[in-house]
Amino acid sequence: MPKISKVLVANRGEIARRVFRTCRDLGIATVAVYSDADADAWHVADADEAVRLPGSSPAETYLDMSRIIAAASLTGADAVHPGYGFLSENAAFARACAAANLIFVGPPAEAIDAMGSKLAAKKMMTDAGVPVLPGGDTTGLSAEHLAKLASDVGYPVLVKASAGGGGRGMRVVTSPDELEEAVASASREAAAAFSDGTVFIERYIQRPRHVEIQVMADTHGNVVSLFERECSVQRRHQKVIEEAPSPVVDEELRERMSEAAVAAARAVGYVGAGTVEFVYDVGRDGTGGSFAFLEMNTRLQVEHPVTELITGLDLVRAQLLVAMGRALPDEMHDVRVRGHAVEARLCAEDPADDYRPCTGTLRTMDVPALAGVRIDSGFRAGSVVGHHYDSLLAKVIAWAPTREEALSSLSAALAGARIHGVTTNRDLLVRTLRHDEFAGRGTDTGFLQRHDVAELGAPLADSHAESLHAIAATVAGVAARRAVAPLQASLPAGWRNNPSQPQTTTWQTHAGRDIRVGYTLHPTGTSLSVDDQSAADVEVVVESTDRVVLSVGGVRRTFDVLIGDDLAHVDSVLGYTALRVVPRFVDPSTLTPPGSLTAPMPGSVIRLPVAEGETVSAGQTLVVLEAMKMEHTVASPIDGVLSALPVEVGQQVSTGDVLAVVEMVGGDDVASNATQP
Structure with a gap:
């Protein structure tokens, strides 16, 4: 049997670090590859060795097969793990690895071919008797034939990339007027993301649930199901929150879905970790609905941690063992569901601005290490979030004996996180996890479309909390100026011999609200005002450059403050507020x-x-x-x-x-x- 002694991970960010972690446990050396944009990325520092891929765009770096194989040769790696995305479902890459005598930690190229094209996979599943949604290929169709295909399928239809996933190259079309542009736009996006612009149309189920089965197979004929995950909370067809097990899947449905997933894997001679995705239409009474095959992902999924936490398995370890020709570990043949796990994808994006991706440098990246909480991330304080790759900052996963406890733990970890430097979807995640609809028996894929994103994504800190945060930022700013003052260091900041007007600072929140804070020192203490109204119930107890304690109506609260340039980041139990100083005079240029x-x-x-x-x-x-x-x-x-x-x-x-x-x-x-x- 082949032995793996050094693995090159043909990927970046958190998935590269995730693979490195298991490799270290198994005593396997690691190699990272990196683009120019990722030269200082965490995954580069986390590997034993690293090789530069000149350039920054995916096409010239992480999608360049020849450069990655050359990097493996240069470092003496004997195996390549593709992670997810990029080349992970590229059969040509699997073949190129084999030709270079490299073990590809993934399924055979033939299985990737069979399932890599969603069109081919749908036909294969139809032939195998697995239910699929009606649809058809758009390639080469005239406008007339394209319109007929969509009409035959029935509006609304979903335009979908054949070669990719993650919501890229996907458009919902509700009327014939939108069809041609949707197909063209989806094809362009698919070509940019996956180097394949083939798209197809299928019927769009308006309130489905997304349920998938994790499978694992070896070269000895063993194929097992590791139960389901539900990934129904999505934005733009990209998963946002995933959990295992599904709150609506009972034992009978779990068995039927598992049988279908195992049959799909056997039909293509699958080897390694894979996921069979189904669209599940819940019955009127909430149970016993129908399911249909969506696609098979011939790789490790982003959401694999929830399966690991409810089974106690290490799926990357299993991938590596199978790649070395070994049989599935014994523990995979007698797996049971233990407790509940929920994962949230923390992304650099602004939900209130149509999920606009956000870039910048992370000043702080700190998620509290609560019991049962796991953080998989490729970013830390100082990391640069650029525009070349997707917006995922971290996966925050919580395990607990019950779903209710897991949701509470995850929302607490996210609410308590300190993330400064880029706008994130953190508040949206917390409000979704605490929403009555989701906290009940979960929800369908239209949840974020039905609910007001401005409301769901609103800051956890309300207007009163924002005002207190502005006071804390002002107090910390005064302390910071005092700390660098060259003269009269013994005097408190803001001291005047005679009474005077208060020092004022005007802050602007992310939503555009201006908050004017006045600060005046008296012989007997400090007086504060907000928007020219006295804040007599607020007393400054402790002031420093990074931490302020205020007594508000007799209740003490601590505010952590980070000030840099003209921006202040304030965290407290009330939530988080980013505050920008409003300049007194605007530079016309x-x-x-x-x-x-x-x-x-x-x-x-x-x-x-x-x-x-x-x-x-x-x-x-x-x-x-x-x-x-x-x-x-x-x-x-x-x-x-x-x-x-x-x-x-x-x-x-x-x-x-x-x-x-x-x-x-x-x-x-x-x-x-x-x-x-």
Whole structure:
């Protein structure tokens, strides 16, 4: 049997670190690869050795098979673990590894071929008697035939990438008018993410639940089911919260789904870890509904930790043992569900701004180590979140004896996390975990579409908490200035010989609310005001540059404060608030021309559907950006004329760069400055 002594992980971030962890446990040496954008990434420091892949885009780095195989040869690695995404479901890569005498820690290329194309997989499942959703390939179809296919399937339809996953290359189409553009856009996005623009149409189930079965198989003919995971909380068809077991799957349904998943794996001669995904339509009484095959993921899933926590298994260890030709470990043949596990994907994105991906440098990345909580992450304090890759910062997973306890533990860990430097979906995750609908028996895939994201994603800190956070930031700021004052160090900050007007600082929250805090020192103490109203019930108990204790109406609370440049991050039991100092005077050179539409994030301009000088209507797409492997449109907020278009296709832009200027029709007015998602 072959032996693995050194593994190169052809991936990045948290999944690379996850594989390294098990390799260390097994005494296997590790090799990382990294792009220029990832030169200082955590996974690079976590490996025994690391090899640079010149460039930053996925196509020239993590998707470049020849460079990765050359890196394995250079370091003497005898195996390659692909992680998830990138080349993990690329049969050509599996074959290239074999040709280079490298063990590919994954299924045979033939199995990837069979299931790597969702179209081919659906046909195979149909032939095997597994229920599938109606649909068809869009490749080469004329507009007329495309319209007929969609009509035959029945609206709404789902346009879906054949080669990929994770919601990329996927569009919901509710009417014929949207069809052609949806197919073209999905194909472009699929080509960028997976180097394959093939898309197909299938019937869109409007309130399904997403239930998947984890399977594991070896080269000795053993195939086992490791039970189900439910991944129904999704945004843009990407999973947000996953759990195991499903709150709506009983023993009878679990057995039927497991049998179908094992049969699918056997039909393609599967080896290694894989996941068979089903769409589950719950019956009217909440049980006994029907399920249909969606796809098979021929790799380790992002959400594999919840299965590990309820079974006590290490799926990466099993992958490595199987890759070495060994039979499945004995413990995999007698697995039982133990307790409940829930995972939340913490992402650098702004849910209130249409889930806009956010970039920046993490000043703080600290999730409390509560009992039963596991954190898988590729980011730490100082890490740069760039625009080249997806927005996942960490997976936070909680295990407990019951679902209720697991939800409580996970929401507490997230609520108590200190994450500074980029906007995240943390508050959305906490509110979802605590939502009555989800906390009941779970929910369907439309949960985040049905509920107001502005409400779900609203800061955990309410307006009163924000005001207290602004006071704490002001007090910490005064202490910071005192700490660096060169003269009269013995005097308290803000001291005056004679009574005077209070020192004031105006802060602006992420949502745009201004908070004016006044601070005055008296011989008998400190007086505070908020928005020119006395805050007599607030007393400063402890003040320092990073921690402030306030007594509010007789109740003491501690506020952790991090101040840098013109930004303050404040955390307390009340939640988190990012506060930016409002300058007293605005530098005219920083103002953009009236009517400017600016880039919401760094990215690349991939399409300009309207020419300068053309008349545009409100909502019309003017610029399409690609960032974090997704397409993002910038649309006109008004009816008007595109008076300036200072960008071109292929140009890299930074956050705040002017992309277009729109003037109103029939007047000198222009659209107000706006950043479009």
